[in-house]
Amino acid sequence: MTQPVLKVNQVRKSYGAEVVLEDISFSVPVHTATVFIGSSGSGKSTLLRCINLLDQIDDGSIELDGEDITAVDADVDKVRRKLGIVFQSFNLFPHMKVIDNITLAPMKVQGISKEVARENAYKLLDRFGLHDKAQDYPDRLSGGQQQRVAIIRSIAVAPRLLLLDEITSALDPVLVNEVLSTVRDLKIEGMTMVLATHEMGFAKQVADEVCFLHHGKILEWGTPTQILEAPQQPETKEFLKRVHEAGRL
Amino acid sequence: MSNEIGRPSESDSGAAPYNFGGEWKPSQLEIDRRAARKERNRRNAAIAIISSIFVIGGLALVAVTSPGWKSLSDTFFAWAYGVEVLPKIILGFGTNVALTLIASVCVGIFGLSIALIRTSRSPALAPFRILATVYVDVFRGIPMLLVLLLVGFGIPALRIKGLTNNVLILGTLAVVITYTAYVAEVIRSGILTIHPSQRAAARSLGLSHFQSLRFVVLPQAFRRVTPPLLNDLVALIKDTGLVSILGVTDAVRAAQIASSRSFNYTPYVMAAIIFLLVTIPLTRFTDRTLRRSIERQNATGVA
Incomplete structure (x- = not known):
C-alpha cells in the first residue's frame, strides 16, 4: 500500500462558537479524485481552504505526502508550492495576458526561464484548446474559458494535489460542460484531486470517492454509484432529491 | 467632452470594438x-x-467699460514691460521645474513606502504603522505654507552643524513632506481597492508576500490611481511657487522683484501665464487618462 497524497485526520474547525468542520478524516491516494458534495454552508469550501492553509484548523492534522502541513512550524510557502487551487470566481490576474497569467508562478516561484515557461504554457493551452487565447486579456474570454485558464495556471506549477472549489458555480450549464471535460482530462492524465461541488456531473464522471458533507461532518462516503444511487442516510437522500428536483443530476 | 465621462463616446459607435471577422454593414435604422x-x-x-x-x-464688455479699466490694464497688462522682464521670470521658472522633478521622484518613493507600511499587517512593522498614520494625519492637516515656514526657518534656527541653511533644499524638503502625505493616501486607497481574492490567488500559486505585491497587487493598484496621481502632480507644480516665501528665486519671486521695482503688476500676470502653459496641457492629459481608465473599466464590466 503506497502512501496517500493527502491524509486528513480528525480535523475540527470553528469560527468562534460555530463549529464548521467536525471529526473530518479521509485520505486521497495518488491519481484519484475525492468529491465533496453537500448543500451551501456544509463546510466544503472551508475544508479546501484549510488544506491550502488559507484557513487554520483547530484540531487534528493534515498530511501531504506524509508530512504534517498543519504543524506549527510548517513552511506555508513550501506547502502551497505543492498544492494547486482553483476558485469559484476564477481570480485570474486582469492586468496580465492569459500567457503571462500562466507563466508567472513557474518563472517567479520555480525559477524556470521565460522561454521554457512559455513553451510549457503553450503546450497546456494547446491541449485544452485555448491556444488562440494566449495573447488575450482575461476579460475578453467567456466564463468557461477563464475557468479553464485558471485550471491551466494551477497545473502549470505541476502540483502534487489540485483543489477545485466550486469551480462551476458561477457558470451557466453549457459552460459547465466545457470545464467538466477539462477536469475529466486531468483525471485521465492522473492528477490527484479534491473537489467541492454542487455539480453532480463531477461526482459521476470524475470521482473515485464521494463524500457527503452535512453540517461539517462526513455523513456518508463511498463510490459514486453507492452514494448517488443507493444512499443510506436520510440526509443524503433528502439532499440528492433536492438536487434532482433542481435538474442538476 | 468632459460630460461624456463614464459612457462610451458616441463617435465610436460606428466602429465595432470587437473584430467579429467578416464585413459589417450598418442597417438602415442605424x-x-x-x-x-x-x-x-x-x-x-x-x-x-x-x-x-x-x-x-x-x-468682457462689463469689464472694459468699467470706470477703473484704464488704470487696471495699465498696472496688470503693460505688455511691453512684461516682455522685458520675461527672461528673468522664465529663468526663475526653471527652479520650479527642477524642484517639481526632484520633489515628484522623492514623493513617489516615500509615498509608496508609507502606503505599503500602512497596508501591511506584519507585526514587526506595527510601530512604523503608527508613525506613518500620525505623519499622514499631521501633514495632511497643516497648510503647506506653515510647513514651509516651520521647515525653512525652524531647521536653520536649530543651528545644528552639518544641517543645511540652503533655502532651496529646505523648500524642497517642505514640499516633499507635505505631498508625500497626500500621495501615500492615494496609493494606499488604490491598494485597498484590489480584492483580497487576487492576493489569495497569487499566494496559493506559491508567490511570496512580496512577489504578490510586486506582480499582482501594485500593478493593478497603480493603474487605478494614475489619474489622481497626475492631478497631484499638477497641484505640486503650482505649489512649488510657494517656496518663494523662503526667498528662493523661482518664477513667483522673480515676478515679485520685477514688480516691486516698477510698481507694476504685469510680471505676476506673466508668471501666471507661464504656469498655465505647463499646467493646462498636463490637466488635459490627466482628463484624457481618467476618461480612458473609466472607458476601459466599463468595457470589462469590472469597476
Missing part, C-alpha cells in the same frame, strides 16, 4: 440613427457657440 445624431450634434454646437459669445462677450 444609418438613420446616425444621421439624426449628426443633425442633433450640429444644432447643439450652434447653440453652444451662440451662448458662449453672449456670456463671455457680455462679461
Whole structure:
C-alpha cells in the first residue's frame, strides 16, 4: 500500500462558537479524485481552504505526502508550492495576458526561464484548446474559458494535489460542460484531486470517492454509484432529491 | 467632452470594438440613427457657440467699460514691460521645474513606502504603522505654507552643524513632506481597492508576500490611481511657487522683484501665464487618462 497524497485526520474547525468542520478524516491516494458534495454552508469550501492553509484548523492534522502541513512550524510557502487551487470566481490576474497569467508562478516561484515557461504554457493551452487565447486579456474570454485558464495556471506549477472549489458555480450549464471535460482530462492524465461541488456531473464522471458533507461532518462516503444511487442516510437522500428536483443530476 | 465621462463616446459607435471577422454593414435604422445624431450634434454646437459669445462677450464688455479699466490694464497688462522682464521670470521658472522633478521622484518613493507600511499587517512593522498614520494625519492637516515656514526657518534656527541653511533644499524638503502625505493616501486607497481574492490567488500559486505585491497587487493598484496621481502632480507644480516665501528665486519671486521695482503688476500676470502653459496641457492629459481608465473599466464590466 503506497502512501496517500493527502491524509486528513480528525480535523475540527470553528469560527468562534460555530463549529464548521467536525471529526473530518479521509485520505486521497495518488491519481484519484475525492468529491465533496453537500448543500451551501456544509463546510466544503472551508475544508479546501484549510488544506491550502488559507484557513487554520483547530484540531487534528493534515498530511501531504506524509508530512504534517498543519504543524506549527510548517513552511506555508513550501506547502502551497505543492498544492494547486482553483476558485469559484476564477481570480485570474486582469492586468496580465492569459500567457503571462500562466507563466508567472513557474518563472517567479520555480525559477524556470521565460522561454521554457512559455513553451510549457503553450503546450497546456494547446491541449485544452485555448491556444488562440494566449495573447488575450482575461476579460475578453467567456466564463468557461477563464475557468479553464485558471485550471491551466494551477497545473502549470505541476502540483502534487489540485483543489477545485466550486469551480462551476458561477457558470451557466453549457459552460459547465466545457470545464467538466477539462477536469475529466486531468483525471485521465492522473492528477490527484479534491473537489467541492454542487455539480453532480463531477461526482459521476470524475470521482473515485464521494463524500457527503452535512453540517461539517462526513455523513456518508463511498463510490459514486453507492452514494448517488443507493444512499443510506436520510440526509443524503433528502439532499440528492433536492438536487434532482433542481435538474442538476 | 468632459460630460461624456463614464459612457462610451458616441463617435465610436460606428466602429465595432470587437473584430467579429467578416464585413459589417450598418442597417438602415442605424444609418438613420446616425444621421439624426449628426443633425442633433450640429444644432447643439450652434447653440453652444451662440451662448458662449453672449456670456463671455457680455462679461468682457462689463469689464472694459468699467470706470477703473484704464488704470487696471495699465498696472496688470503693460505688455511691453512684461516682455522685458520675461527672461528673468522664465529663468526663475526653471527652479520650479527642477524642484517639481526632484520633489515628484522623492514623493513617489516615500509615498509608496508609507502606503505599503500602512497596508501591511506584519507585526514587526506595527510601530512604523503608527508613525506613518500620525505623519499622514499631521501633514495632511497643516497648510503647506506653515510647513514651509516651520521647515525653512525652524531647521536653520536649530543651528545644528552639518544641517543645511540652503533655502532651496529646505523648500524642497517642505514640499516633499507635505505631498508625500497626500500621495501615500492615494496609493494606499488604490491598494485597498484590489480584492483580497487576487492576493489569495497569487499566494496559493506559491508567490511570496512580496512577489504578490510586486506582480499582482501594485500593478493593478497603480493603474487605478494614475489619474489622481497626475492631478497631484499638477497641484505640486503650482505649489512649488510657494517656496518663494523662503526667498528662493523661482518664477513667483522673480515676478515679485520685477514688480516691486516698477510698481507694476504685469510680471505676476506673466508668471501666471507661464504656469498655465505647463499646467493646462498636463490637466488635459490627466482628463484624457481618467476618461480612458473609466472607458476601459466599463468595457470589462469590472469597476
